[in-house]
Amino acid sequence: MPLTHRQRHQLRAKLGDRLLAVCYGVGVDSTALLVALKLAGLRPRIITCADLNAEKRLTLDHLDQMQRILAQWGWPPVSMCRKKTLPGTGYDDLFGNCIANQTLPSLAFGMKSCSSKWKRIPQDQLIKGVKSGPNAAEPHPIWIEARRTGQRILKLIGYDCSPADIRRSRNLPEADADFDYEYPLQILGWMRADCIDIITEVLGADHVPVKSACFFCPATKQWELFWLAAHEPDLLERALFLERNALTGRHSRFDEVEFGASWEEMVRSADRFPSSNTTVGLGRNFAWNQWARINDVVDDAFRVKRGAADRARFLIMSDRLRGDDNARDARCVA
Template sequence: MPLTHRQRHQLRAKLGGRLLAVCYGAGVDSTAMLVALKLAGLRPRIITCADLNAEKQLTLDHLDQMKLVLARWDWPPITMCRKKTLPDTGYDDLYGNCIANETLPSLAFGMKSCSIKWKQKPQDAAIKGARSGPNAAPPHPIWLEAQRTGRRIVKLIGYDCSPADIRRSRNLPEADADFDYEYPLQILGWARPNCVDIITEVLGADHVPVKSACFFCPATKLWELFWLAAHQPDLLERALYLERNALSGRHSRFDEVEFGASWEELVHNADRFPSSNTTVGLGRNFAWNQWARVNGVVDDNFRVKRGAADRDRFLIMSNRLRGDDNARDARSVA
């Protein structure tokens, strides 16, 4: 029994009999959260997942796997939530938004507006519905029941007991006007390795997902960049273009006086960017284009090298830098 009697009791005491809505991120934590709910005999009424049109292929494959799992459990299917834009907007996803506005995702500047706009609000709309506009849709039955009965909908978030996730959950309200918020993994006291273990035991090691994130996410680590170069070079090239488009575009925050050269000159000719408070690229304090050039990931035209020897080198560097990051992430396997 992967859950102890005490753990099962803790989850049921906190969540039993409530209107449960799972926010599914398709990563290790949120997948473990689904497993924990199943083991505790708690069935959510809706499972939402934000579709940013920017996930890596392994994440899409994992979503297909989990759809089959949920069907076997006789649970609600995953509701994929995609923000729709007006026809004359000129883009229909976050990547296109950044390209059109010649900017980086807001996380590169220490903000979270991209997540709110493209993840949180579409998932809220899947529950509450929308009366007008391109995202017009009726409310989900869970929302109608909540309005009819006065009961509160509980959004379940897959934050674990790592220090970073503990900080995130503490900085969030316990409730807002529409939802209460609970963190089942923190109720259980699980950190990332516990999540990997429970997925492996209940669903199998092939159901342990990679870390879910946009391929151009500013929080990407160096080992993940090497992994992306090896496995999906086309996505890395798109990310590099997004960065060049922003840092040399009309809204560039780059101060040529401070750095002594243009952003493009430093990318091509310098070994590193000078230390600065200015965001210099997708890595905030480093440019992905600079990293790719210095590490021989790209050619002179910033095309990712695709030879067998190059791919092997990228994989070696990825595994060397990765260490124990993200528990036993499947990306450690070539």
């Protein structure tokens, strides 16, 4: 049995008899969270997921897989939600927001407002409902029941026991005005490898997802950029355009007088790009466009190379740079 008697007891003691709402990110940890709940005999009342219109194709494929699994379990499907903007805004997603404002996602500057605005708030609104505006909707039955009975909804977040996730969970409140929060993977003591193993054992290796993130996420590692170049070059080109649009636009901090060349000229040369502790691109301390140029990923017009030999080289580099701490996911194969 994948869960020990003690683990099952721990989960049921913490989560049993509560109104459970799962925040589903379509990645390894949140998928393992669903599996753990199933093994413990716990059923969430709602599973929410924010649609940013920015996920990789394999992430969307995994979402379809999990919808079928949930139906087999007799569980509620993943409820997708998406922030709607006011008419005339000129954009309806985070990518468009960045393009219109000629800026990078807030994570590039060490902040997380993009996550709050486009992920957390829409999921809260899906549960609580919205009285007016473009996101107007009735509250979910779980919210109505909570108000009627005086119970509090317990939101379950898929943070594992890695040092980074432990830090994240400790910096978050245990409760706010509307919800309580719990981290079942930390109750179980699971690391990322444990999450991969449980998904593989219960659902099969083909149900271990890729890391769920926007294709232009500033937290993307260089091995993932090579993977993106090999598998989804169109998305990488869009991300490169977003970065150029931001760093050469009205907010550009790269003065030709100060740096001796324009930003466009600097990204074409490894030795002329400025060294800085501040954000210089989507990579926070490096520009994706320069990375693409010096690694021969793009041509002179910044189009991703698509030849068979180039794709093979990208896959080799991706595999070479991938560390042992990364998920054993579908990106390990061509």
